[in-house]
Amino acid sequence: MKIALVITDYGSFNNFLGDLAIQLLRDGHEISVITSEVRVINIQDKFNYLEQGIKFFYVDFPRGFNPLSHYKSSKKIKKILDDIVPDLVHIHFTTGIFTTLFSGRLKYKTLGTFHGLGFPVLSGVKKQIFAFVERFCFNRLDKIYVLNEVDYKAVTLLGYDNVEKYETLGLGCDLSVFNPSNFSDIQKADRKKLLQIDPADFVFAYTGRFVSFKGFDKVIRSFLELYKSNDKVKLLLIGGNDVIHPTGLNEQELQQMGDCKGIIHIGFTIDVAHYLAITDAFVFPSSKEGMPVCVIEALAMGVPVITADSRGCNEIIEDNYNGYVVNVDENAWKDVKESMAVISSNPGLIERFRGNIEKDRLLYDRNRYVMSERKRYNELVS
Structure with a gap:
């Protein structure tokens, strides 16, 4: 055929x-x-x-x-x-x-x-x-x-x-690639060291184009605000700009993003799983998705997700089961920040989410x- x-x-x-x-x-x-x-x-x-x-x-x-x-x-x-x-x-x-x-x-x-x-x-x-x-x-x-x-x-x-x-x-997603068992504790420690991430740091990640409708601006505003009170958090930005669509950030926010020592720019890479292996929580409050592959990849790696109560996203993430689902309005970044603050200070919560994610792993294949x-x-x- x-x-x-x-x-x-x-x-x-x-x-x-x-x-x-x-x-x-x-x-x-x-x-x-x-x-x-x-x-x-x-x-x-x-x-x-x-x-x-x-x-x-x-x-x-x-x-x-x-x-x-x-x-x-x-x-x-x-x-x-x-x-x-x-x-x-x-x-x-x-x-x-x-x-x-x-x-x-x-x-x-x-x-x-x-x-x-x-x-x-x-x-x-x-x-x-x-x-x-x-x-x-x-x-x-x-x-x-x-x-x-x-x-x-x-x-x-x-x-x-x-x-x-x-x-x-x-x-x-490819479960043979997005498999936390592929990465040893030594490998994860080495990657954190390479990125100058302290073993005690809590690591967030965002994957995708840096565009407002994918919630990129909400992620940056939330993290910058959280970082003011807690410098033991890091944010991995895996992706890059889109020449057609705006980031949603103003010039001052872009400058703050560039200056923030807690934000680590990875760029587009085929090695997404390597970075998700050292990620504690994935943040993707997108307002316009079909069925976001990046969220599925994060779950396949056992990473809880903070996402928006929007089409597609809310069919993958169940609030307080495998992550958090937040509002999608213009002030949603405040809810994102609050969810980031809660999840980064509660190891027991992370473990519960990870356990639920593991139960559903085959759904992501x-x-x-x-x-x-x-x-x-x-x-x-x-």
Whole structure:
């Protein structure tokens, strides 16, 4: 079977779909990937994809709303697909789906996975824009896939009966990589020493792009305030800036972040698990997620999570069970700070959360997603 995977950038393919593509290839399918050469998630390749036999075709996916740019990219994608002649096309992300289908439906069976819809969670003009764009996409897909219950109900209420919610926790993560047993006490002590973290320090971590809708600004404000009264805390920032979206911090806050000795900048890295191994609590108060992989990775490493009472996040984290769920309003950073203060001063609480997380560990496995996709593709084509 010929399967074409379409995703907006190479970095996202490598991070989210690389495992699936390799498994499908090993199953005997012919896999083509249409993507851009951009690496929004700039980490080392998980596999030697070309050597394995995956074919890549590169197209620019416009991030703005220039109809001509979308049209040109859409026509180029259709030309590539006509050369491939796939049995199945699976497109990921709203931007990827919108661009691919801009010039019309495909003549191949087409699936679209929305990793987080806009219209159910936005308001005002943005809600109207996303509602138009996303309904435009729905109308040109054979099957609509969403990651969470909020999106599923929203699409169903619009009258679409071809929508399905993944039974898995989103795309999950690789439990062989995100496994606390991989890291000895000596290895963790050495890494802390390298980062100049004292053994007695309590370590928080944030993973992802430094953008306001992922709660980055709330994390920084909360930590800076906490650090004033407790300099035995550290914050690992694993990720980096996004040129399109703002951080949500003003110039003074950015300066304070740069000057704070408690904040350690890691950058984008494939070694996320190594840093989560020395993390005591993960902080990710995002207001706009589908099903956050970074939260699943933290849980897989046995790390309790402080997150927002928002779509996707509150389907993974149960308040006072495997972490804390806080408000999502503009003053939420105060609740985040309070939760950080409580969890960093209560070792017994951490142990209870870790015990609950361990009970649910198998739910985080990316293999569950890979297996469900393999089954889905075979059923759809047959």
